[in-house]
Amino acid sequence: MSEKIIIIGGGPAGYTAGIYAARGNLAPLVFEGFMAGGIPGGQLMTTGAVENFPGFEKGIDGQQLMATMRQQALNMGCRILTEDIEKIMLDKNPFEVLGAESGLYQSQTLVVATGAAAKRLPLPSERKLWGKGLSACAVCDGALPMFRNKPLAVIGGGDSAIEEALHLSHFGSKVYLIHRRDSFRASHIMRARAQEHPKIEILWNKTVEEFLGESAVSGLRLRDTVSGALTTLEVAGAFEAIGHRPNTALVKGQLELDEDGYVITKAGSTETSRHGVFAAGDVQDKKFRQAITSAASGCMAAIEAGRFLQETP
């Protein structure tokens, strides 16, 4: 039997699409993904306090926000499967979706809300030391004993990098914020927080040449992007915060993507290049990438899928 709507993704976009689709009597099936997006539950699972999602006057923990959205989707009547999708076949009518465990599904509409994952530096030492003092998530790993009262490093100059540095300042003796340029990409308020923090030292114009250490991170080899000079910085942990890549492997070659791999949607809409397929959240948004904009586009996708079903014989 063909589903009316399958939603792929268990972040704010996916769950919100589920809530709206359930309330629109579309009996949605949501695949919240297991590991394909980097982490089950999306990027908010690795975020600490979320202070800018309306409705929570004192802010809310990222994991708690996701758990609440998920429960709301279930309460509204969504079916949620924790399972990665292996393949989507958009040339079929109805569309076909292959679950890694439960097999083949058919659906008249699809919402792609697969999010984005953290980028990583392409260094052999990065692969070697991954999980051994090297991470892309301070909120997940920062409290580990190996980082307590030790000097730590964060790489990047955006809001995520500063957020990671602020979080790590609770655990490390000092946090070096290493940025490849001489000005931050991050917002004003975050910049000020980093610059005024007594435990954070900003190292401008530096790139990481190598992560040092055998069984665990012991330091970084840095290159000055202006003078070219190489220096060694002793740290017990390093956290990469250099941006994100959209999770579009499932739809590559089937939907139009932009030069950075994000799904192209029509202005003011979640419509993709394929009728009946809608994209919501970070997989189609490299500009805002906020929980609230993600949720909003999930709402739009469910409403547009409902209208498509009404209009398509």
Ligand code: NAP
């Ligand atoms: P981002 O804004 O894209 O910043 C990525 C940073 O990493 C940039 O400073 C970039 O340097 C640097 N970078 C990229 N590739 C690099 C490489 N190969 N080597 C060294 N450095 C590299 O990503 P983000 O910080 O994850 O933020 C993404 C979005 O989420 C933004 O819209 C942000 O505002 C939002 N966000 C908001 C909050 C908040 O409001 N609390 C928290 C986190 C994220 P350049 O600057 O030189 O390009």
